[in-house]
Amino acid sequence: MSGxxxxxxxxxxxxxxxxxxEAIRDGSLQAEVRVVISDNFDAxxxxxxxxxxxxxxxxxxGKFRTRLEPETERELVRMLRDVGVQLVVLAGFMRVLKxxxxxxxxxxxxxxxxxxxxxxxxxxxxKQALAAGxxxxxxxxxxxxxGIDSGEIIAQREVPILADDTPExxxxxxxxxxxxxxxxxxxxxxxx
Ligand code: GRF
Numbered sequence: 001m002s003g004x005x006x007x008x009x010x011x012x013x014x015x016x017x018x019x020x021x022e023a024i025r026d027g028s029l030q031a032e033v034r035v036v037i038s039d040n041f042d043a044x045x046x047x048x049x050x051x052x053x054x055x056x057x058x059x060x061x062g063k064f065r066t067r068l069e070p071e072t073e074r075e076l077v078r079m080l081r082d083v084g085v086q087l088v089v090l091a092g093f094m095r096v097l098k099x100x101x102x103x104x105x106x107x108x109x110x111x112x113x114x115x116x117x118x119x120x121x122x123x124x125x126x127k128q129a130l131a132a133g134x135x136x137x138x139x140x141x142x143x144x145x146x147g148i149d150s151g152e153i154i155a156q157r158e159v160p161i162l163a164d165d166t167p168e169x170x171x172x173x174x175x176x177x178x179x180x181x182x183x184x185x186x187x188x189x190x191x192x
Contacts, residue, residue, distance in 0.1 A: 009093040029186060090144060141185045
């Protein structure tokens with residue numbers, strides 16, 4: 001195997017997933033993405049997995065909006081274990097994980113969040129930072145626990161807020177920082 005075995009979960013367009021796969025392709029990240037899984041059938045992240053020839057799956061999420069049903073989450077654990085995943089990376093996965101995943105991968109699930117946690121957890125945190133009149137925000141990679149964006153912080157990158165920033169320009173700049181930080185942190189797991 002070349003590097004650490006990674007499983008990526010995401011619900012959206014997948015720009016962070018692309019950054020990870022590009023870092024692996026250009027040799028700057030010693031990791032292997034074993035599977036990309038989405039709770040959203042139409043998610044761009046699944047197209048990106050296909051583009052890079054990575055195994056991928058749609059996981060029907062069940063009846064809840066913000067979490068998976070327990071049986072679905074146990075199925076997710078099986079899917080990840082079946083392909084030998086050592087590190088689970090949440091890259092825009094919009095559901096809270098519960099005991100089945102947290103117990104199966106203790107200290108082995110990380111998330112990227114677009115703020116300097118513990119400031120501005122939850123959705124659209126760049127809008128929260130703008131509304132609060134901050135001059136600096138950024139992104140955080142943290143361990144996932146049973147709360148919302150509340151797990152132990154692993155690494156952060158600052159992004160300045162400019163006087164003429166709109167939510168869109170700020171979010172775009174934060175995402176550039178995310179795409180650098182997340183592969184870098186995965187690399188730390190790969191070497192430890
Ligand atoms: C990122 O901004 C990340 O911080 C948040 O969800 C977004 C996912 O974007 N958790 P993408 O799907 O990686 O483009």
